[in-house]
Amino acid sequence: MRRHLRPGIALPPPPDPHTAQMLAELLAEHATLHGWSASTLGKARSGLHAVLGLQDTPGARIKASLLRDLGPLNRATGQLREFLGGLDLLDDDLTPALQNWFTGKVADLPAPMRAELRVWFDVMFYGHKTNAPRSRARTQSTIRARLNTVLPTLHAWAAAGHESLREITRTLVLDAIRAADEGHPRYLLGSCLRSIFSTLKGTRSSSATPPRASSSAHRTPAFPNPPNSTSSARPSTPPNPPARLSPHCWRSMP
Incomplete structure (x- = not known):
């Protein structure tokens, strides 16, 4: 009871x-x-x-x-x-169907990536109230939608040889977002990737910096300034191209 x-x-x-x-x-x-x-x-x-x-x-x-x-x-x-x-x-007398669903969805990803996604999943499922970023628990439908949205990108990164999300640079994130269909699909992918990287950075599980999702579904969620989807198809170049963040960086984050 x-x-x-x-x-x-x-x-x-x-x-x-x-x-x-x-x-x-x-x-x-x-x-x-x-x-x-x-x-x-x-x-x-x-x-x-x-x-x-x-x-x-x-x-x-x-x-x-x-x-x-x-x-x-x-x-x-x-x-x-x-x-x-x-x-x-x-x-664990509470393991719901969603837990089993998540485990099955990420089963074929590299072990380090699975562990990082588990951190994100737990924050989404249980909420996070003790350290920044504080977050309320999300609904099961929200968790399912976000994971389903990013899985193709995660599989592509894994297929390219990336074992951990710590290896993912801003450039890789931006490339993935720009490769998505314009409009809502592109915005949704950027928003979901931001959810994962913001959570992992807040819990010190990843050093990658999340993209900023645009407030409009007709703009590409990117950083530092989202390029307008109506502009040239050639991706804009950020003023300070991000360097690859080495694995030791995430351990020393404040």
Whole structure:
């Protein structure tokens, strides 16, 4: 049964303080290893304390549905899922058909690209409230539409030998957008690619800079200035052509 939790509600303490302390220490180590901010760690620690107190069966794996119910309390549930899953302490009782659909759709892409897309998918599916860019969860139809839109481009990049989205430059993104049909298809592809790269950059999973989608479906979503689709078919040249971003760059992003 779904718990209707709200900010300010009093939650029971964990029944086993020793286990709670041990997990809190492991959580702190995990946070340091993955570069969490102090704020994110604080929220995740509070969330861990909450789920241990709310468990129907103390000592059992923590149900994903319980983490879902913590969502309104802003307890870094996405990070907690990652942490608990790594310790084999997560009982994923929520895996919906959309998860299986996504896994099947990206199955033939290179493993690094699949992992990066999984980060994007999780942000789209669960939302992202602890670090910028903050994002609300999207509907299943939106997630399906966005992935279906970009899959041909992703497959083309993979076929060209690109294993990871970290290898994708602005030039490659712009070329893909300009190759799409003019009008709405071109705008839609640019918007969907921006969704992926903005999310990955915000979560430090990619160094590629997203294209800016134009406010009009009749303009090519590009950067720094979207070329008008009514102008020459020859792509305009940005004033400062982007250099390839080496893999080490994304790790050092602020």
